[in-house]
Amino acid sequence: MARPTVLILGGYGVFGRRIAANLARREEIDVVIAGRSAGAAATLARSLGVARVRSLAVDLSQPAALTTILAARPTVIVDTLGPFQARNLALPRRCAERGVHYVDIADARARVSDIVSLDAAARVEHAAIVSGASTVPAFTTAIVDELAPNPREVVSIDVGITPGRVAPRGLATATAILGCCGRAIPPVCGDGEIYGWGDLTLHAYPAPVGERWLSNVDTPERALWRLRYPALEDAAIRAGLEIGVLHLALTALSRGVRHHILPGLAGSARALVKVASLFDRFASAAGAMHVAVVTRDAHARTARRTAILVAEDGDGPEVPAAPAAAVVKKLLGLPGYAPLEKRGAFPCVGILTREEIMGELRDFSIRYEAERQGR
Numbered sequence: 001m002a003r004p005t006v007l008i009l010g011g012y013g014v015f016g017r018r019i020a021a022n023l024a025r026r027e028e029i030d031v032v033i034a035g036r037s038a039g040a041a042a043t044l045a046r047s048l049g050v051a052r053v054r055s056l057a058v059d060l061s062q063p064a065a066l067t068t069i070l071a072a073r074p075t076v077i078v079d080t081l082g083p084f085q086a087r088n089l090a091l092p093r094r095c096a097e098r099g100v101h102y103v104d105i106a107d108a109r110a111r112v113s114d115i116v117s118l119d120a121a122a123r124v125e126h127a128a129i130v131s132g133a134s135t136v137p138a139f140t141t142a143i144v145d146e147l148a149p150n151p152r153e154v155v156s157i158d159v160g161i162t163p164g165r166v167a168p169r170g171l172a173t174a175t176a177i178l179g180c181c182g183r184a185i186p187p188v189c190g191d192g193e194i195y196g197w198g199d200l201t202l203h204a205y206p207a208p209v210g211e212r213w214l215s216n217v218d219t220p221e222r223a224l225w226r227l228r229y230p231a232l233e234d235a236a237i238r239a240g241l242e243i244g245v246l247h248l249a250l251t252a253l254s255r256g257v258r259h260h261i262l263p264g265l266a267g268s269a270r271a272l273v274k275v276a277s278l279f280d281r282f283a284s285a286a287g288a289m290h291v292a293v294v295t296r297d298a299h300a301r302t303a304r305r306t307a308i309l310v311a312e313d314g315d316g317p318e319v320p321a322a323p324a325a326a327v328v329k330k331l332l333g334l335p336g337y338a339p340l341e342k343r344g345a346f347p348c349v350g351i352l353t354r355e356e357i358m359g360e361l362r363d364f365s366i367r368y369e370a371e372r373q374g375r
Contacts (some may be wrong), residue, residue: 003052004075007032009060012040014173015105015134016080018321019328022360024048028334029130032072034058035081039351057108067093076328079104081142082172084111085179092129093118096345101347105178105320106357109186112137112220118345120257129345130327135220135289136237137159138323138348139357144292146354147305147370154229157188157295159221160203161288162212162240163316174273177239179266180218181250182257188235197254201238205288206310206369212288213247214238215254224347231296232316232356243279285314307354307370315364316351322360325353 006023007241010016011033015311024031033041033055038057043243045055058068060081069077069091077095081087084106085137094104096118098261115131121130130139148154180196197215204211225235241247255260263271289309296302311319327348340351358368 001335003028003030005030005032005073006075006076006078006328007034007056007072008078008080009034009058010080011035011070011078012037012044014317014320016078017044018318019078019325020044020053021048022321022325022333023328026054026270026334028328029332030054031248032056032073032074033344034069036060057132057331061089063335066091068099070094070098074100075345076101076103076157077329078324078328079106080324082106083179084108085113085177086231086249088120089114092131092345093121096122096127096129098197098301098359101126101128101130101331103128103130103133103331105324105326106131106253107134107136107219109218109223112347113223114172115345116345123343126343128331129342130219130351131345132279133308133324133327133348133352135323137221137224137290138352139223139354140237140291141349142352142357143222143307144293147291147296147307150216150230150295152231153295153297154293155231155233155296156292157225157229158230158292159237159239159290160201160212160214161238161289162203162205162209162214162242164242164283164285164311164314167209171269175242175266175269177217177262178269181261181265182255183218183264185216185218186222186223189232190234195254195258197251198258199236199238200251203240205290207310208284208286208309209288209310212240213244213251215247215251220347224349225375226253228349230259241276242283243276246276285316287316288338289319301373305370307368309366311364311366313360313365315361315366318361318364318366322357323348323352325360327355330356338369340356345346
């Protein structure tokens with residue numbers, strides 16, 4: 001029986017190469033590392049040292065790209081080519097129509113919520129089209145669901161994510177963050193306007209991370225959590241840079257955008273990343289994420305539960321890669337994984353547990369702790 005093939009688009013990028021390395025360890029899978037650079041894809045394929053891994057040169061901007069991708073006869077396509085804010089649904093739509101499973105690591109609110117428009121086509125062809133299999137919204141939601149098993153009791157959620165500066169970072173991630181800076185973004189619940197990189201907050205994390213500045217970011221949870229947690233009254237989703245002066249400088253630039261003094265920052269992503277790299281000698285390889293949930297039961301009793309994830313030794317980029325790898329293994333029904341039998345097109349919420357995601361991170365310097373107060 002032929003092995004299933006998993007094609008990783010952008011497979012030599014910051015997150016794609018980690019997904020490729022993860023899947024290449026499974027003897028049941030053939031892996032195709034695909035991307036615009038034939039040399040980079042081939043180099044990574046050779047470095048993994050597994051005959052089941054090969055490379056494919058494909059440029060998504062070319063008209064024949066989708067035909068080239070599907071000609072590789074993949075069972076699953078993993079799409080890591082950000083920024084997803086600038087991507088349309090052409091590839092997942094073709095996958096839905098051809099019965100090819102599709103998983104992306106999108107962090108773009110509209111992209112992840114709009115994936116359901118492909119649901120009918122995907123169901124007809126018995127395909128799973130999954131968007132957002134990354135830190136947001138997959139991991140954050142899995143943690144909330146574990147902290148609060150009854151979604152109708154959730155009244156408040158607070159999320160903060162702050163990577164270590166030394167960890168590799170891609171231009172696509174920087175572009176996505178800069179694109180929302182100073183722009184109005186929707187609150188998770190309630191009315192009114194909030195702004196990207198606004199609501200400056202200082203949060204204390206366990207050592208070796210320490211205090212980090214956090215600010216609002218636009219993520220898929222802003223479109224998904226209002227329906228998932230119907231009693232939700234308050235929610236914050238923030239991210240932060242390790243170097244405080246960089247975070248505060250970006251706050252100032254964001255205010256310039258908000259007040260129409262400066263244009264949007266996304267077009268300056270490459271230059272701003274270069275400027276930020278000048279501060280690398282002051283940075284560490286430690287990052288963290290916190291998720292705090294307040295619940296209220298039918299008797300008006302409240303409880304607060306908090307979870308902390310700390311990544312050291314530059315292993316932080318493994319976190320966004322882990323959910324996609326877990327979804328692929330569940331779709332393929334690999335030994336040790338509960339099969340994912342759901343079909344259609346849907347965001348990556350409610351299909352992974354926190355424990356399943358952490359299972360993909362067990363070999364890295366990443367620890368998780370949860371605590372409870374009340375009730």
